[in-house]
Each structure stands twice: as structure tokens, then as C-alpha cells.
Amino acid sequence: MTLKQLSVASECAPFVKTGGLADVVGALGPVLATHGIESRVLLPLYRQIAHLAKGGRVILDAGSLFGGPVRVLSKRAGGIDLLLIDAPHLYDRPGQIYLNEGGVDWVDNHLRFGLLGWLGAEIARSGIAGWQPDVIHAHDWQAGLTPVYARQRGGAVPCVLTIHNIAFQGNFPATTMGALDLDPKGFTQDGYEYFGQIGFLKGGLMQADRITTVSPTYARELMTPEFGMGLEGVLAARKSDLTGILNGIDTKVWDPATDPALAQSYTSRTLAKKTVNKQAVLDRFGLGRDTRAPLFSVISRLSEQKGLDLALEALPAVLDKGARFVLLGSGAAELEHGFNELAARFPGLVGVEIGFDEDLAHLIQAGADATLVPSRFEPCGLTQLCAMRYGTLPIVSVTGGLADTVIDANEAALAAGCATGFQFAPTSAAKLGDALDRAMSLFADVKAWQKVQRNAMKHPVGWGRSAQRLADIYRDLAER
Ligand code: ADP
Ligand code: GLC
Numbered sequence: 001m002t003l004k005q006l007s008v009a010s011e012c013a014p015f016v017k018t019g020g021l022a023d024v025v026g027a028l029g030p031v032l033a034t035h036g037i038e039s040r041v042l043l044p045l046y047r048q049i050a051h052l053a054k055g056g057r058v059i060l061d062a063g064s065l066f067g068g069p070v071r072v073l074s075k076r077a078g079g080i081d082l083l084l085i086d087a088p089h090l091y092d093r094p095g096q097i098y099l100n101e102g103g104v105d106w107v108d109n110h111l112r113f114g115l116l117g118w119l120g121a122e123i124a125r126s127g128i129a130g131w132q133p134d135v136i137h138a139h140d141w142q143a144g145l146t147p148v149y150a151r152q153r154g155g156a157v158p159c160v161l162t163i164h165n166i167a168f169q170g171n172f173p174a175t176t177m178g179a180l181d182l183d184p185k186g187f188t189q190d191g192y193e194y195f196g197q198i199g200f201l202k203g204g205l206m207q208a209d210r211i212t213t214v215s216p217t218y219a220r221e222l223m224t225p226e227f228g229m230g231l232e233g234v235l236a237a238r239k240s241d242l243t244g245i246l247n248g249i250d251t252k253v254w255d256p257a258t259d260p261a262l263a264q265s266y267t268s269r270t271l272a273k274k275t276v277n278k279q280a281v282l283d284r285f286g287l288g289r290d291t292r293a294p295l296f297s298v299i300s301r302l303s304e305q306k307g308l309d310l311a312l313e314a315l316p317a318v319l320d321k322g323a324r325f326v327l328l329g330s331g332a333a334e335l336e337h338g339f340n341e342l343a344a345r346f347p348g349l350v351g352v353e354i355g356f357d358e359d360l361a362h363l364i365q366a367g368a369d370a371t372l373v374p375s376r377f378e379p380c381g382l383t384q385l386c387a388m389r390y391g392t393l394p395i396v397s398v399t400g401g402l403a404d405t406v407i408d409a410n411e412a413a414l415a416a417g418c419a420t421g422f423q424f425a426p427t428s429a430a431k432l433g434d435a436l437d438r439a440m441s442l443f444a445d446v447k448a449w450q451k452v453q454r455n456a457m458k459h460p461v462g463w464g465r466s467a468q469r470l471a472d473i474y475r476d477l478a479e480r
Contacts, residue, residue: 003474005032006083006133007041008120010113010142014078014358015049016097019301020247020382021164024214025139027250028470029080031463035471040131042120044091044112045073045084052077052084059083059129065118066090066111066179072119072128083128085119110172113200114180117145124150124157133157134478141170144204145180148192151207152183158477161208163201165379166222166229167305170200195230205234209477211242212470214380215401219244227377245470246404247380248463254365254386256457261362266391268457271450274366274391281367284360285326285351294443295324296436297368297392299361299383302331302339307374307397312338313429318436319346326351326368328360365390369449370422370439374432378402384421388456393449394421395435405461409442409452420456 011017013026029039045053056073063069068089075082085091090112095101098109106112120143124136136159138146147159171194177184180198187193192203205211213219221227223236235242252258256274257267264276278291296318300306312335315325325346327339336354343350353360365371371387373396380401384394388406396402402423409419424435443449 001036003037003135003471003478004131004133005037005039005135005137005474006120006123007039007137007139008116008143008146009041009043009139010097010116012041012043012080012082015052015082016043016046018097020380021140023249023382024164024247026078026080027248027463028137031248031467032471035467037471037474040081040083040133042083042085042116042123044097044116045086046091046097047093048097049084050092052082053086056084058086062119062122066115066181070115070119074129083123085115087115090115110170110176110180110198110200113142113170114145117143117200118149118181120146121149121153121155124159125153125155135160135474137162137474138204138208140164141168141201141204144170144200144202145182145192146204147207147209148182148186148203152186158209158480159207160210160212160473160477161204163205163211163213163222163379165305166201166227166231167377169194169202169229169231171195171197171202172200174198202231202234205231205238209241210473211235211238212245212473213242214245214247215404216244216246217403218377218379218400221377221400243469243473245466246401247382247385248466249382249385249389249461251389251462254362254389256366256390259362259366261359262366263363266366268391268454271391271453277363277367278369279367281326281364282324284363285353286348287324287326287351288348293322293324294318294369294440295326295367296395296439297325297364297371298327298329299364299371300329300373302329302335304332305376305378307376307427308335309338310374310427310429310432311372312342314433314436315342316346317433318440319349321440323440324349324351326353326364328353328355328357328364330354330356365392368392369443370395372432373397373402374424374427375399375402376427381405385461388420388459389461391453391457393439393452393456395432395439396421396423397427397432398423398425399427407455409438414448414452417451418455419452420459421452
């Protein structure tokens with residue numbers, strides 16, 4: 001039997017993306033289709049994706065909601081069935097999707113994402129243009145109120161809520177309750193109240209039928225004060241409904257044999273050709289022609305979470321030994337500044353590009369020898385998965401999904417022939433430095449390095465097993 005699923009989310013690749021959430025939401029539909037699940041994505045029609053409205057069909061005129069006229073358009077694009085929320089008063093504006101032009105959260109983000117959840121619940125209850133979902137899948141705090149509204153309106157469609165990153169919780173003043181059309185009876189500890197505020201994620205976690213997060217290790221970590229960021233008690237109380245399911249990547253988008261962003265395609269059998277991409281990266285950053293020197297890389301949001309201040313501390317030692325390093329990323333001003341300074345201090349060895357550039361990310365994944373992901377916490381992480389697929393060895397801290405996806409090149413794993421990268425713990429500059437040294441040594445042994453590259457390229461980084469697990473959860477809920 002075909003099961004109908006509605007994803008409710010604030011991002012969806014390739015249309016609108018600030019991080020891995022978008023990749024996951026965008027990949028799920030086509031992946032679930034192979035498991036007999038028909039999927040649609042409810043997404044705000046931001047100005048950034050206004051072009052998607054062209055050729056879209058208005059399938060719901062919801063009248064005035066949250067301060068202005070709201071319609072829903074249906075549009076199929078890039079193999080994804082989108083339900084676009086056309087609410088110009090909330091989404092048709094400059095700046096970024098969460099931040100205004102000054103880089104500050106939009107003051108009405110509660111309304112912008114409250115409406116997302118409100119409509120998700122409305123579609124759960126009444127369907128849309130004759131299409132009635134069997135299960136709702138809400139993602140992160142932006143969609144957190146979906147199960148809250150669904151309960152409030154007595155909806156019977158089950159709801160899964162996925163935590164992609166608990167650092168973002170969506171807490172707003174209690175005075176916004178009326179504007180959000182929330183039932184005051186729900187403003188309790190068992191409901192959406194969170195330390196006197198309205199908690200979008202908190203409310204969702206209390207009301208969802210099942211909770212998932214994006215790796216088994218992060219699921220365990222979330223129940224501890226160190227990682228739960230205040231919500232550890234809520235999650236511990238819902239332990240029996242909480243499952244960690246690893247993310248995959250879209251192995252069609254990330255395929256070194258066909259990727260149009262590369263200077264040269266390659267496979268695990270033609271690894272030598274990877275060097276052409278390495279030279280292209282060195283050229284792009286003005287780092288010379290020595291492809292025998294190891295090239296380390298970082299592609300990342302620059303935030304406290306990612307531990308890149310530790311990379312700033314650890315990198316000079318390997319640069320002194322002749323390694324090269326390139327970074328693509330943007331975010332915290334002090335980190336942007338720090339990496340620009342590193343480039344100034346090591347001219348010809350370090351290249352830095354501040355910004356977001358999908359094609360360059362692909363080229364760097366193909367051209368680098370190893371990539372650093374020294375995160376303080378990492379719910380899943382996708383960059384290490386992309387890296388492995390491209391034969392670029394990940395150097396990762398042992399946390400969240402990084403712990404669950406990389407096999408450390410220790411003596412045992414090397415002897416067994418199963419290593420796929422390097423892990424270090426605890427998350428410190430010194431331990432990262434040790435891991436960089438280990439990578440330098442292994443790199444000097446061409447045969448051994450290539451063996452690990454081939455292992456990494458063979459490692460299953462797609463959605464296979466995880467899609468099955470998600471499908472099982474949907475069916476279990478829908479059959480109840
Ligand atoms: P997070 O979602 O926490 O940022 P993930 O590793 O799950 O981390 O996903 C990050 C995604 O964003 C990956 O697809 C990565 O390639 C991409 N990415 C991050 N920074 C950049 C950038 N500056 N330019 C292009 N892509 C980027
Ligand atoms: C979040 C997490 C990241 C995860 C992504 C997709 O942005 O920080 O670890 O891979 O969501 O689930």
C-alpha cells in the first residue's frame with residue numbers, strides 16, 4: 001500500500017539551504033519513493049525561491065492568517081513535490097531566510113515559522129486538494145509547532161519530529177501566544193511552555209508521536225546535560241519514543257564519476273585522476289603546483305559547534321611541515337578573521353574563501369586529501385560522508401554522527417583493512433594535532449593511504465538502511 005507522507009521544513013535542497021537540514025529534506029522524497037512512500041514537502045515561498053511560483057498551481061486559499069493573505073501552491077521541481085506557502089507579508093523580503101540584512105533574526109520569526117507548523121497541522125487534518133497524508137514529518141524547531149497545533153485541533157494523523165540540531169530551539173515570549181493562535185491550555189510543562197516562554201521545539205517534543213534524531217550516538221548524547229542544552233530531561237522522559245537514524249547523502253549528487261563541478265571525474269579504480277582536481281583547487285587558491293604535499297580542507301559553517309578554533313591552533317604545526325590547507329565557509333566574524341590571518345601568515349600554503357559556494361564545495365571535496373571536522377557536537381554531519389565518497393579522508397572528533405560514520409585508522413583497523421579516516425578524542429587542539437600527524441604519516445605511505453581511500457569510497461553513505469528504518473516508523477504509526 002502506498003503511504004502518503006508530508007515533510008514540514010524550513011529548508012529544502014537544492015532550492016533553499018543553509019546547512020545539512022536542507023540536504024536531508026531534499027533527499028528524502030526520492031529516497032522514500034523507492035519504499036512505496038509518496039512524499040511532499042511543505043516549504044515557505046521565500047523571496048530567494050520566488051521563481052518556483054512560476055507554473056505553480058494554487059491549491060489552497062487560506063484567507064488571512066498570521067497578519068496577511070496566505071495561499072498554498074503546488075509545484076513539482078527537481079523531482080520533489082513541493083507545497084509552497086505563499087505569504088508575502090512573512091516571506092517576500094530581502095536578507096537571509098532566518099536573518100535580516102543586518103544579520104539579526106527576523107523579529108517575527110515566531111509568525112514566519114508558526115505559520116509553517118499551523119499549515120502542516122491543517123493539511124494533516126483536512127488534506128489539501130484531495131491529498132490526505134497518512135503521516136507528518138516535521139523537522140527542527142521551525143516545524144516544531146506542527147504536532148502542537150495538530151493536537152490542539154484534535155487531528156488524528158501521527159507526527160514524527162526530527163531533531164537535526166538541538167542548539168536551535170525556537171523560544172519566544174509568552175505574549176506571542178495569541179498571535180500564534182495557540183491554545184493557552186497548552187502553556188504548561190507538559191505542553192509548549194518552556195521556562196516561561198513558548199518553546200517551538202519543546203512543544204513539538206512533548207506532542208510528537210515519535211522523535212528521531214540524525215545518529216544513534218547523538219540520540220544518547222541528547223539525554224545528557226552536556227549535549228541536551230536544557231532539553232535533556234524532556235528527551236530522557238521520551239526515551240522509548242526516541243530513535244537515532246543516521247542521515248545519508250544523495251549519492252547521485254555526490255558522485256565523483258559524474259559530478260559536473262569537478263575538473264576531472266574519477267572512481268576508486270582511477271584514483272590517480274583525483275590529482276587533477278587537487279591541482280584545480282591549488283590553482284583556485286594560488287597554492288602552487290606541488291600535488292605531492294598533503295592538502296587538508298574545511299567546508300563548514302563557521303560556528304562554535306564546528307570546533308574550528310581548534311583547527312586554527314593545530315594547523316600551523318603541519319603547515320610548517322609543508323602541508324597545504326584550504327577553507328570554504330562563513331559565519332562568526334572572529335573565525336573568518338582567524339582564517340584570513342592564517343592565510344596571511346602562511347602565504348602560498350593556505351587558501352581561504354569566505355562564502356557559500358556549492359560548486360566549489362564539490363571541487364574541494366574532490367581535490368583535497370583529507371578534510372577536518374573537529375566538531376564539539378555534531379548531530380550527524382554530512383561533510384565527512386561526502387568526503388568519504390570522494391576518497392578524501394575525514395579527520396573527525398568522536399561525537400554524534402562523526403562517531404557513527406568514520407572508522408579510525410588505528411592499528412587494528414589498518415590490519416583488518418577497514419579504516420576509512422581518523423578520529424580523535426577528546427575534542428581538543430592537541431588531540432586534533434595528533435590526528436593531523438597520524439594523517440601526515442599515513443599519507444607518506446602511498447599504498448596504505450590509497451587502501452583507506454578505497455575503503456572510504458566503498459563505505460555506504462547513501463540512504464539505504466536509514467530510509468528503511470524511517471519507512472518502518474511511518475508504517476508502524478500509520479497502522480496504529
Ligand atoms: P550543518 O548542517 O551543521 O551545517 P552538515 O555537515 O550536516 O552540517 O551539512 C553541511 C552542508 O552544507 C553540507 O552539504 C556542506 O557541503 C554544505 N556547506 C557548508 N558550508 C558550505 C559552504 N561555505 N559552501 C558550500 N557548501 C557548504
Ligand atoms: C544539522 C546538524 C548536522 C546534521 C544536519 C542534517 O545542521 O548540525 O550535524 O548533519 O542537521 O541532519
